[in-house]
Structure formats: structure tokens, C-alpha cells
Amino acid sequence: MVSAQPHRVGAELWGQLEPNAGLIILEGSSRKYPYIDAEALVWGGAGATQLGSSDNDATFEALVMTIKVRDPRGVSDTRLGRFMLSTGAVRAMHIDGGHLMLRARSKTHFEVFGGVPVDGNIEGRKYDWMVGGRVSQGLGNKGMIGASYYNRFNAGQRSAAEAGGAAALRGASWVDPSAKISWELVNPGLAEVLGTISAQTASRVIRGELYVTKRSPTRMLQSTSLFTVLGDPGTLAAGGNLRWRAAPRLDLWVNGALQDAQDDFGWSGYLRGVLRLDDDGKGSILGELRRQQVATSSWTGLRLASVIPLYEDHDTTVGLMPEFEIIFPDHPEPNQGNVWPWGRLALRWQPTKSWAVAAAVEASANQIERYDVRALARVSYQGQWPKK
Amino acid sequence: MTKRWIAIVALVALTGSAGACAKILGLESKGEPPQAAFEHRAHVLEGINCLECHGGIQDAGETGPLHLPTTEQCVGCHEEPHDPNPCSACHGRQRTRHAAEMARKHLRFSHVVHFEESAGDCVRCHVDVKHEDASLRPNMATCFSCHDHAGQWDVRDCDGCHVELAAEGVPPQSHVVHDGDFLREHGVQANAQGDLCTTCHTQRQCAACHGVTTPAIPSRLAFDSPMRQSMHRANFFSVHDQQAAAEPGMCVVCHSELFCVDCHTRQGISGVNAARGNPHPPGWSGPPGSSNAHGRAARLDPVGCASCHGGAGEMLCVSCHQVGGPGGNPHPVNFTSRLDKNNDLPCRLCHSGGL
Numbered sequence: 001m002v003s004a005q006p007h008r009v010g011a012e013l014w015g016q017l018e019p020n021a022g023l024i025i026l027e028g029s030s031r032k033y034p035y036i037d038a039e040a041l042v043w044g045g046a047g048a049t050q051l052g053s054s055d056n057d058a059t060f061e062a063l064v065m066t067i068k069v070r071d072p073r074g075v076s077d078t079r080l081g082r083f084m085l086s087t088g089a090v091r092a093m094h095i096d097g098g099h100l101m102l103r104a105r106s107k108t109h110f111e112v113f114g115g116v117p118v119d120g121n122i123e124g125r126k127y128d129w130m131v132g133g134r135v136s137q138g139l140g141n142k143g144m145i146g147a148s149y150y151n152r153f154n155a156g157q158r159s160a161a162e163a164g165g166a167a168a169l170r171g172a173s174w175v176d177p178s179a180k181i182s183w184e185l186v187n188p189g190l191a192e193v194l195g196t197i198s199a200q201t202a203s204r205v206i207r208g209e210l211y212v213t214k215r216s217p218t219r220m221l222q223s224t225s226l227f228t229v230l231g232d233p234g235t236l237a238a239g240g241n242l243r244w245r246a247a248p249r250l251d252l253w254v255n256g257a258l259q260d261a262q263d264d265f266g267w268s269g270y271l272r273g274v275l276r277l278d279d280d281g282k283g284s285i286l287g288e289l290r291r292q293q294v295a296t297s298s299w300t301g302l303r304l305a306s307v308i309p310l311y312e313d314h315d316t317t318v319g320l321m322p323e324f325e326i327i328f329p330d331h332p333e334p335n336q337g338n339v340w341p342w343g344r345l346a347l348r349w350q351p352t353k354s355w356a357v358a359a360a361v362e363a364s365a366n367q368i369e370r371y372d373v374r375a376l377a378r379v380s381y382q383g384q385w386p387k388k
Numbered sequence: 389m390t391k392r393w394i395a396i397v398a399l400v401a402l403t404g405s406a407g408a409c410a411k412i413l414g415l416e417s418k419g420e421p422p423q424a425a426f427e428h429r430a431h432v433l434e435g436i437n438c439l440e441c442h443g444g445i446q447d448a449g450e451t452g453p454l455h456l457p458t459t460e461q462c463v464g465c466h467e468e469p470h471d472p473n474p475c476s477a478c479h480g481r482q483r484t485r486h487a488a489e490m491a492r493k494h495l496r497f498s499h500v501v502h503f504e505e506s507a508g509d510c511v512r513c514h515v516d517v518k519h520e521d522a523s524l525r526p527n528m529a530t531c532f533s534c535h536d537h538a539g540q541w542d543v544r545d546c547d548g549c550h551v552e553l554a555a556e557g558v559p560p561q562s563h564v565v566h567d568g569d570f571l572r573e574h575g576v577q578a579n580a581q582g583d584l585c586t587t588c589h590t591q592r593q594c595a596a597c598h599g600v601t602t603p604a605i606p607s608r609l610a611f612d613s614p615m616r617q618s619m620h621r622a623n624f625f626s627v628h629d630q631q632a633a634a635e636p637g638m639c640v641v642c643h644s645e646l647f648c649v650d651c652h653t654r655q656g657i658s659g660v661n662a663a664r665g666n667p668h669p670p671g672w673s674g675p676p677g678s679s680n681a682h683g684r685a686a687r688l689d690p691v692g693c694a695s696c697h698g699g700a701g702e703m704l705c706v707s708c709h710q711v712g713g714p715g716g717n718p719h720p721v722n723f724t725s726r727l728d729k730n731n732d733l734p735c736r737l738c739h740s741g742g743l
Contacts, residue, residue: 008552014609021603025592031547041592043603063599064591074543077583084594087582091641092598101583107542109583118600136580138542141532141563144581157732168580170563180579187725192637194576198568207568217637217691223727226702226734227690231720235636243568248414255569261636261688268634274615279414280483284615295688297630303621305614323614325623329630333669342623348612358612366626376611382555 006031012380018373021045035070063094077101085113088134088148089164089182091192091220094118095130107138109146117152129153130160143169143178152222159222161185175199184219187228191219208242236260239269249276259294266294282309282319298330315353321346321360329367336367346376356380426480428517428524438510446508448499454488487525494556496549505534528562546587553588571617575641598642636689648695676714687720702737710738 008029015022022044029037041064066081079099086092087099088111097115104110114131132150139145145167152160164182171177176198182191193214200207214236218228239257246252256269270290277283283306290301303325311318327340346360359377366372409415431441439446441457448455462475469475476485491497506512513526531537531549540546546553559566564577564584578585596606597619607618619642624631632639632648639648652667671679686693697704708715729735 006551008555014604016604016608023604023609027590027592029552035547037590039591041595043601045603061601063595063601063603066591068586072545072547074540074545083591084598086578086594086598088579090579092594094595094598094600103543140538141541144584146580155733166576166580168564168577173562176565176577178573178576178580180576186727192641196573196576198565198573200565200567204567207565209568209573211572215637215641217640217689220637220640221691221694223725224733225690225694225698226705226737227686227694227698229719229723229725229734230687230690231723233636233687237635241569241572246413250413253569255572259634261634264688266634275412276414280486286615292627292630292634294634297627297634299627299630301623301627303623307615319612321612321614325621327623327626329627340623340626342626344611344614346612346614360611362611364623364626366623368625376608378609378611384552384555 006384008382008384010380010382012378014376014378016374016376018375019045031072033072035072037068037070038066039068040065074103076103082118085115087111087113088136088146088166089162089180089192090132090134090148090150091182093130097130107140109134109136109138111136111148113150128155128159139169141170143167145169154222154224157224158186159224162191164191174202184216184223186223187219189216189219189232190214190234191216205245206242208240210238210240212236212238233261233263249279249281250274261295264295266292266297268292268294282312283307293330299327300330301325301327315351317348317350319348321348333367337365337370340364340366342366354381354383424479424481426484432511432517439508445499446503450496450498451492454485454492456485456488484524490556491525494551494558496551544583544587554590569617571619600643602643632692633685633689637691639695640691648692652696676716683718702734706737 008027010025010027012025013022014025024040024042024044026040027038029035040062042060042062044058044060046058062082064081064083066079066083068077068079070077077100080097082094082096083099084092085095085097085099090113095113095115095117097113099113100111102110111134112131113133115129117128117130130150130152132148134146134148136144136146145165147163147165149163150161151158162182162184164180166178166180168178169176177196179193179195181193183189184191194211195213196209196211198207198209214234216232216234218230218232221228237257237259239255241253241255244252251274253270253272255272257267259266259268268291270288272286272288275285277285286303286305288301288303290303292299303323305323306321308320308322309317310320322343322345324341324343326342328338329336329340332338342362342364344360344362346358348356348358350356357377357379359375361373361375363371363373441461442455443461444453445455456476459469459474459476462479463469466475471478502513511517513530514524515526515530517524528537537549540548550556564581574585593606596602596604596609605618605620605624606616607621607624610616620628668682671681672685673682674680705715705718707713709718725735727733727735729739
């Protein structure tokens, strides 16, 4: 169905002090033939040592600069520019390049992609490039299965060749199984396998998930890395989570996982509750208790957050968002402190449906800084025409 | 006697607390005017045609009023209203009207077309009208029961009905349900059907976590949405090193393996710039026979090591772990590789000369 669609533009400015960094986000879309979506996400920093610039240096970098062209009938999608490539069993990769998808009437999708990884100019990687493809078969509203393959080259040497498969199925309205497997071919062996199955009750009062993850870290590195010679101990995690709508305004979550990292067994988990203060969930309170005890990582965390609506009419809303978190490490190192608290107070003002302004102050004490105070602000605009 | 009074007071307090909790949890309405679901069923049983209240809906296109009944229309039949307030103050829920407003704004739907096709049978689509507490807006499955939207679904053409999914901001209820701990689940779902994700989500949302540089992770970018799930909470910085150790290989799922050194170097916590000291504890490396904790750590998390010692930094390792060197053989038992050890990296760093 091709019909007159609105054109849309969006802009967002985000900035913080200490470290000084800012983001400019521009988005636009047009639904004349063909459909076009354009995006730019540019960040700049000055003296933002944590974010990649030296003191007193000003840095600007485009994280996303992409245009996507789509045939309205869905026959093809083409993306060019700097973007995140993530399809099939290919791990998310930041590239300068292109991605083309063609869809046949048989619901078979064909994809080709390639480009230069964005980190390709660091330490001998200036000749990095990658290319790959994927074939997938749609199963209507029952899901999708597919197989993918990609090659990556580093300084002229093939540094990764990975084949994989991914499937997301929907056997019934209450269950969603999905899985992915990646097999490294240069240094043959399993790179990563993920499996998950989620199910929910008809009333959606309860939803649960069981999952298992196995990763081989050395096969996730490029084979040109010296650290691939260390063999492959692999890691395994298996767990589950459950969300229970205990009352119309109260949601509870419980999550637990068993983990194995080179025969170091441990566990992690959390309990979380969200209480909505009104039927529409405009105001809410969150509490979360988290514990991790795996390998050399052992800590307990407590988090409290709230959204407090201060004013609301048809167009305008004002809200206050306090948030607090504290972490208790089991074995703090000397000069790192025994607890690491963090807090933030944010205020949001939305004068119209199109504009929103927010500002916040946050303070923390962590293992690096005894006092760390920052300020954040964001202005955003979303517009479309013709208005509906 | 005293015990009895204590028991009575305790019982009263407990009852009061339970009542207060019930209100807080939404199990019981507050003292505000009750907003009951509109009594559609009662009207249907009385044989009242939908158009008697929703007059004009049969001619409604994609824009225009919602054709919800006014108090004047109600009192046309209910000639002696029991309350001077507008009928909609109590009859019908505000959220149901809001849902109708949102549908008008975000969906491309024309009643006039459907009215003719269904021969005026409203219940054919509004099947939930028999449940007074249900949303009256038909779900997607109802649309699919007549329309061959499957073809549009297969090619991800949602725009035919959804004016602008990204702006609509409603998570799907019938497919890829974003409930539970979907943040944990989203990766494997996106792997299999990433083009479905992009019908709503834009690149900025992917790059916020998976970009080589992540100046503002989602919990910092959307700092005014603390209820939003986030892989890294804002205080993640405090435990990032422990998390990396707990799940070797996990970091590189999102981040480039050079992500760590980029920050550590500029923070002065690296071999390149150790202004703030060596990040490794005492006993990290030493002569044969010493504790040499780095070996086990490297096998546990080779990606973590590579993040700082990759590239030219590998020569630090090779200075000891070369053939005949004091570091010994770093390969595990039964190690094999398809690489050419004389010519390919990283083999040639140590095995030059065919050793």
C-alpha cells in the first residue's frame, strides 16, 4: 500500500559538563517514492579524557551518518554511510560501508554488506575491511530463519571468517523461542551460541524467559591478535527471569543466572519492583537489589528511582526524576573507598508535544574519583508535516 | 482486657493498612469519582444501534472528530440524568478515550471504508465490546483476519497503517513482545529479524551502545527516563572492571576491542600512559616461579588483555613468550591453528624462522 505519508524531522542536542561532551542528533524521513530515512549522530568533546580526547583538545566525530532508501513495496532496502551493521549471526559492527537487502515474493531475503570497520585506522589496522552476506527465509508471522557468512581482513590477512545461523520463531501466541550460533572458520570452533525461550500467560500477568549463552572469547577476537593463541576456555551462562504483574500498578522482576568462567563458577541476579503511582503510569517508583559473585567480581548494588509528575495539562508536562544507586564491593582495593554511591536529580519540561527540555545534576564517588559532579542537559524536537 | 484492646487496635490498623495498600496497588479505586468502563454491553442488549450514539462514524475518514457521544446525546434517551456533571466524567474511562485519540493520530484508518465492507456490523472488528473492561480498539490479529497484511508484514511495510511507528512509540504486543527483560533478549531477536526492528528503531539507538565510541550510553542520554531498562546503569563505571572479568568476551559483543585502551590511555591507566599507576595488582607478572597472575587472567579474559595490549602492545607479551624465551609456551595442550606460522600474524611474531 503506497499512500501519502508525512515527512518527519527530529533534532536533539545533548550535553554534559565534566567531562565536557555533546551530541547532536539529526533525523529526517520522507515517504514519497522511494522512502528515505537519513540520520546523523555527531559527538564532540573538549577535555573529555574519558571519552577519547586529551585535555584541552576538541574532538568531533560522526558516529552515525547514514541514509536508507527503501522501496515502498519492500522489495529492497539500501543503507549507505557510517552505521551499525547487525544482521544474522554477524555481531554488531560499526562500519563505513553499505548494506543491501532484497526481498523475493517467496519471503526469501538476500543481503550483502561490506565496508571498512570504523576502528580501522588504529595500530596497523588501516587496511581492515569486511564483506559478507545473508540469506533468510520468512515464515510469515511464525518467524524467520537465516544463515550468514562474513570475512574480515586485517592488514591484508584474513582475520575472521564466520558462518552462522539465527532464528526467531513464534510457534504460538504465548511462546517466543530464538537462537543464534556463530562458528569461526579461520581458527575453527564455536564463537558464540545464544538460545532463549520466552513465554507468557494469556493475561500477560506473568512472562518468563530461560536462556543459555556460551562464548569463546578468543574466537571473538580477530585471528591476527596474539591473544588468540591462548586457547579457548570459553564461558557459559544459563539463567532465567520472570516478570510478574503482582497488582495492577505493581510489577516485580526476578532474574538469576549461573555462570562459569574458566571453571570459576558463580551467580548473579536481581530483584526489581516498579510501583506506578497512577493508572496511566505517569508517576512511578523503582527499587532494585542486585548481586554478582562471579570469578573476581563480587558486589552488591541497591538502586532507587522515581518519576514524579509535577504538572500536567493537555500539552505541557513537568516532571522530576530522582535516582540513587549504591554499590558495596566485597573486596575493595586500597584507596578506592568501601562504597560507591551515585545519585542524580533530573527535571523535564515538555512545553508542547514537539519540544522537550531536560536538565540534571549527578554526583558520585567511585573507585577512581572521590567526588565526581556532573551536569547534563538535553533539548529535543520532533515534527512532522502535513499534520494529521 | 488490655490484650483485647491491643488486638482490636492492631486489627483496625491492619485493615486500614490493607485498604491503603489496595489503593496504592490499584486494586481499589481512590476516593476520586469512579471511572467505570462504559456500559456498551447493556446498550447492545437493549438493541441500541451503535450509530445512535456514534453518529457520523460511518462517514469518518482518516481525519476528523472521534464521534464519541456528548452529554447532549446521552440525555436524548436518558431524560432524567442523576448527576449534573458530564456523563463522560463517570461513564467510560479516560484512558479508553485517550487510546482512541492516539489511534486517530498514529493510525491510517478510515471507518467509511470498513463500514461499507462490514455492512455496518461494528462488532465484527470491535469484538471486545462484550467485555466492558476491555479496550475497544481492535488488535492487529483482528485486522489480519480479513486483510492480507501478511504480505506487508513480510516486507516490513508497516507504513500503510502506522503513520510513523517511531513517533508512535508503542512496543509491539503481538510480535517480538518487549516485555520481561527484553533488553537481555533483544540481541538474539535482532540477529534473526533485524529489519523488523528497524521499522521502529533508528541507528542512533544501536550506536548508543554498539558504537566504537559511546559518549552517552542510553541511561545517560535519556537521563530523564530512569524507569527505562539499560544494559549499563549510570553507575556502571564503578563496577565495569569487575563486570568485564565476570563475563569474558561480553564487552566485545558491543564494543570494539580497542574501546578500553582508548579510555585507559587517556585516563593515564595503561602502559602507554601510566600517570595514575599500573592498573594491575602486585604479583601480576614476574619471573618463572612467581605468582604470575596475568597468565590465568589472560586465559580467562583474552579480550580484556587485547583491549589494551593489542596491536603494538603485543610486543610486551612476545618479549617473554617467544620460542626459547623465559615466558614459556603460551599455547594450551592440543592447540592447533590453520594459520601459516611463518607468515601469518600473530604466529610470525614468535615463530619467525620456522620454529
